[in-house]
Amino acid sequence: MRALLSSGLILFAAACSGTDSRSTAGFTADGQVIAMSGGEGGASNACFSCHGLDGMGDGVSVPRLAGLDAGYLQKQLEDYAGRLRDDPAMYEAARWLDDDDRRAVAAWYAALPVPPGAAATAPPPPVWLSGRPGAVVPACAVCHDAQGQGVGPGNPAVAGQPAAYTLDQLRRWKTGGRRNDPRSVMSDAVAGLTETEMRAIAAWLETAPIAPPPASDAATASASAAAAARPEASRGVRRPGR
Template structure:
């Protein structure tokens, strides 16, 4: 009787250690769209569309547009959320509930969606001078040098498109970079770029970008997407050795 009980305990322990996904998990992670609409194995509370919209356009306030962004950039952000490199109460929980394949699938799904129209009427106002030129005297690098003259993204090293994002979201990210609450940029490129920005300058940049039309990621971003994904899969320490021109931020 003692032997039988030991065997039962052993089998119970082995069953508890079995991490093979069940049929339910496999169903809810079948592809990126299913994950976005269901939350995957994490359940309905993790469904992406509840914040980012059915069209991936965001909520116009705090949740950014995902549709049409570079797949490599999107997956890197999910990997950074999951690892804690980009801490966020909601997104860390959501990203951790997915495995790397699930994060890849949902990133590819949103990247393939057409960018929706900007939620703010298009403005013909010129870009703020600080956005186009920076201010070398204060160590401020021009945003346009990485993100393009209209915020369209450069397609180099995963520098993302930032046009058409809600002003409140962009301003929040600038504030996080400045405060050190967001640190998933190699060698502190983004933190250094915004460190000396004044509050009025940051607001002007965020407001102007929100009026710029969103567009599909540059064709050249496809070549850098795989590099971004590979970088996201490496330990955080190794990512710090990348070249400083790669921002991967915003």
């Protein structure tokens, strides 16, 4: 850990130097280097400064990236860069990276180890498993699994994320503040949720066991293909001389 921290700090400091193609190429050498240096976006956009050296987030409002599907992570970076998923800080971090950079950093975070999952301490909220009869509220488990482990391509694992982060995302889906879901699936799914239900879901998911990385690359291939199909976001921003 000390060696990783030292290398990260060296990259963090070095990223403040020149901006020509020779000096910036070193900061996009691989996914770890991008995460530690911010790539061409520079030290102020280094991923580890918010998501941690281990990719586990801050346990409050910054999500865990370690162990998530690489294709899903790449798609989020593409969506941040294209402002389909609006967040000023993540826009700045993602817009400097081209498609290869985003693929590399996504793959690095996906490969990071996660703590072994413990048995869930509480059952999921009824709305998670069954939806709400008599209202247009589908069961969350249909897409995200009974334990939040994710179901197939495009339906990510959501267990083990901070409650505050999950609640914020649910609110954004509900109010239209987040809109990067294919065919508005998430927006429609949460439209009928109450604040109480959203809080219950977020609190339970925080205690649910973290899903192991996908055994198949099906989700990765699917999400990566969708991300790469958006060239306006994939090109990224390039500093002078690149």
